[in-house]
Amino acid sequence: MTMIGVVRNPVKLESEDEVRAAVAAHISDADIRFFLTTEEDPGRAMAQEAVDAGCELVFAAGGDGTVRAVAEVLAGTDAALGILPHGTGNLLARNLGVPLDGVAAAVAHALTAEPRRIDVGTIEVSEGDAPGEHVFVVMAGLGLDARMLEETDEELKAKAGWLAYVKALGAAAAGTELVSVELALDGEHADRARIHTLMIGNCGMIQGGITLLPDAVPDDGRLDLLLVSAEGVADWFETVRTVVWDNGLRRLLGGETTSTDVVRHASAQRIRVELARSQPFQIDGEERGQVRSFTAGIRPGVLLVRA
Numbered sequence: 001m002t003m004i005g006v007v008r009n010p011v012k013l014e015s016e017d018e019v020r021a022a023v024a025a026h027i028s029d030a031d032i033r034f035f036l037t038t039e040e041d042p043g044r045a046m047a048q049e050a051v052d053a054g055c056e057l058v059f060a061a062g063g064d065g066t067v068r069a070v071a072e073v074l075a076g077t078d079a080a081l082g083i084l085p086h087g088t089g090n091l092l093a094r095n096l097g098v099p100l101d102g103v104a105a106a107v108a109h110a111l112t113a114e115p116r117r118i119d120v121g122t123i124e125v126s127e128g129d130a131p132g133e134h135v136f137v138v139m140a141g142l143g144l145d146a147r148m149l150e151e152t153d154e155e156l157k158a159k160a161g162w163l164a165y166v167k168a169l170g171a172a173a174a175g176t177e178l179v180s181v182e183l184a185l186d187g188e189h190a191d192r193a194r195i196h197t198l199m200i201g202n203c204g205m206i207q208g209g210i211t212l213l214p215d216a217v218p219d220d221g222r223l224d225l226l227l228v229s230a231e232g233v234a235d236w237f238e239t240v241r242t243v244v245w246d247n248g249l250r251r252l253l254g255g256e257t258t259s260t261d262v263v264r265h266a267s268a269q270r271i272r273v274e275l276a277r278s279q280p281f282q283i284d285g286e287e288r289g290q291v292r293s294f295t296a297g298i299r300p301g302v303l304l305v306r307a
Contacts, residue, residue, distance in 0.1 A: 002057070003031045005050030005079075007043045007070050009062030010036050012086035013103075019061070019084070022107035037062065043069035051079050057110065057306060063087020064138070068284045071303055072135040075120045080304040082110035088207075089285050091138040095203035095218065096307035110306040117301040118218040121202045124297070128281065129289025136202065137303070139213070142279040142291060143197030143228070178231060180276035185225075185268035193264075197228035200271060200296045214257050215267065221300035223271060227264040271296040 004027075006019055013019075016034050023030050033053060035046035043060065047070040050058045060070035061084035071092070074081050084106045085093040092098075096118075099105035121136045134140075177196060184190040201224050204213030216224040259265050278290035 002027050002029070003033070003053065003055045005047075005053065005055035005058040006032065006034045006084070007046045007050060007058060007060050007062075007066060008034055008036055009042070009066050009086065012062040012066070013084065018103045019059070019107065022104040023111070025104070026108065026111045037066060037069075041069075042066050044073055046070075047073035051077055055079055057082050059084050059107075059110070061086060064089050064091050064285045067092050068135065068137055068286070071120065071137050074304070075135065075299065075302040078304065080115050080306045082107075082306045091206065091285060092203065093307075094207075095138060095205050096305060098307050113306050115304055115306055116219065118303050118305055119202055119221060119301060120299045120303050121200070121223055122297045122299060123200075123283060123294055125288075125291055125294045127293040128278065128291030130281075130291075134283050134288070136284045137218075138203045138284050139199055139201035139206075140281070140283045140296065141197065141199040141201075141226075142275075142281045143195065178229060179279060182272075182274040183225075183227075184272040185266060186270050190272070190274070193227060193229065195227050195229045196231075197226070198273065199226040200224070201226075202298070213265070215265065219301065221298060222267045222269055223296055223298050225266040225268065225271060227266075228262065229264075230262045269298050 004023060006016070008016070020032055023032055033050065033055065035049050037043045037046055042065040043062070047058055051073065057080045058070060058074060059082040060067040064087050067083055071081055083093045083096070083098045084103055085098060085100050090100055093100060099109050121140065123134045123136060123140050125131050125134065178194045179196065180192065180194055181198065182190040182192055199212055201213040201216045203218050204211045204216035204224065206212055212226055213224040257265050272295045274293045275291070278292040281288045281291040
C-alpha cells in the first residue's frame with residue numbers, strides 16, 4: 001500500500017476530499033494522511049511526522065512558506081516532495097513545471113512524473129536579525145525584492161494576489177539606495193561593488209513568467225547570482241531591457257545571458273556577502289528582517305521531487 005502524506009495549510013486548502021479523490025483516480029488503495037500546519041509552524045513538524053510515519057510521498061499543500069518548510073525536512077531523506085500549489089507566488093511549482101490549475105492536475109502530475117533529485121540552497125547568517133542556517137529552494141536576496149515584500153499590503157494580497165506586489169514595487173524602488181558590498185565567490189578574493197539588489201538562486205523564474213536568473217538549473221550543483229546597481233531613470237530602463245528582453249525573450253531564442261554595468265550575473269557553489277550596512281532580506285519570498293553578513297551554499301541533489 002502506498003502511503004502519502006499531505007502537509008496542509010488549512011487557510012489555503014480547506015477540503016481534504018478533493019485530494020483524496022484525485023489520488024484515488026490513480027491509486028485506489030493509497031493510505032493518505034493529513035497533517036495541518038499552524039501559525040507557529042508552517043510545516044516542519046508536520047513534515048517530520050509524515051516522514052516518521054513512513055510516507056513515501058509528501059505533498060506540501062499551501063504557499064511558498066509551506067513548500068520551503070516541507071522541503072527542508074525532506075532534504076536528505078528518501079521521501080519525495082509533491083506540490084499542491086495554493087499560494088500567491090508558487091515559485092518552486094512554477095520552476096518545476098507543476099500545474100497551477102487545480103488539485104487534480106497537480107496530484108496527477110506528481111503521481112505520474114519521474115522522481116528526480118534537485119539541489120537545496122543554504123544561507124548562514126552571521127550578522128542579522130535571523131542568525132543561523134536557513135534553507136531555500138528557489139531564491140534568497142536583499143534589496144528591491146525584499147523591500148517589495150515589506151511594502152506589500154497583506155489585505156490587498158489576499159484579494160488581488162500577485163497584483164499586490166506590483167503596487168508595492170513602486171514604493172520599494174523609490175526607497176532603494178545603493179549600498180557597498182564585498183562578495184567572495186568560491187573562496188576567491190573578495191570583490192567590491194555598489195548595489196541595491198542581490199539575488200541568489202537555485203531556480204530562476206518568479207511571478208509572471210519573468211526569469212531573473214536565466215542560467216539557474218535546480219540540479220546543477222551551483223547557485224546563480226544577480227547584482228543590480230541601477231541608479232536613475234536611464235539605468236532603470238537598461239535594467240528592465242536587460243531582464244525582460246536580453247535575458248528573457250532573446251535568451252529563450254538561443255541567446256546568451258547578458259551582463260551590463262548595472263546588471264551582472266555570476267555563479268558559484270559558495271558565496272560570502274559582507275554589506276556596509278544592514279539591508280532587508282528575504283528567503284523564498286518570506287521576510288527575514290535585516291541582514292549584514294551571510295554565506296550562501298548549495299547541497300547538491302539532496303531533495304527528491306515528483307515534478
